Amino acid sequence: MSRPGMRSGRFQHRLRETLLNLAAAGGAVCLIAVVLAVAFNITLILFKTGSMSPTIPAGSLAVVREIPAAEVKTGDIVTVDRPGKLPITHRIQNVEPAEGAARAITMKGDANAEADPAPYVVERVRIVLWSVPGLAYPLAAVANPVVLGATTVCVAALVSWVLWPRNASRRGSRRKRGHHAAA
Incomplete structure (x- = not known):
């Protein structure tokens, strides 16, 4: 039987992974677009x-x-x-x-x-x-400095949230019982 806290933890983990994968895919698309634009003068x-x-x-x-x-x-x-x-x-x-x-x-x-x-x-x-x-109107809106700044802050917050250390109290209790946390 799973506990409510475990379900919440799994959901948060899946959400973090999904958001990080979407951000990585978006970044890859942007990099590919820049390379193609430079290579083919587009x-x-x-x-x-x-x-x-x-x-x-x-x-x-x-x-x-x-x-x-x-x-x-x-x-x-x-x-x-x-x-x-x-x-x-x-x-x-x-x-x-x-x-x-x-x-x-x-x-x-x-x-x-x-x-x-x-x-x-x-x-x-x-x-x-x-x-x-x-498509010109949404692209022009995204190019607005306020939108670009907000996007930068949101992506930085997402990366911080995804990479922030988790469950410090849980790791301490595992060590006390003889379990070793992975480095």
Whole structure:
């Protein structure tokens, strides 16, 4: 027959183990994502406007990879950097050679009636690999410094709770009866 205290102890042990395993898995996913991002030049883009709707609606998160502009073709969705302005992500309408490795790219948002006013002359672009609608808002919220600080405190508390020595009084009573605690 098990005692109520033993059930509670087993539950706490399982809870600690489960939370620690989840934290370890989350950390491993983060490390793998960083390695892949660096190795394959991958970044994330958050869509604030609906100029690419319905293909990529506002609030979407897109995974993009930087490539030479010479590799793009009509129909690709790419992000180009604009000096002094935010980057823009639209579908390529036309690609023409420019000076050196640069390309003059005419783009248009899927939801826009007309193409962007002037071609973008670029040597490198970021091509959209895939996107997830609605994921930009939660990701932006998590990037808030208050949320990051609270997450850090919670993870530190979890690790402390999991690794904190347990049952000091119990170990002392075992030694008195002749049992040895494992080192």
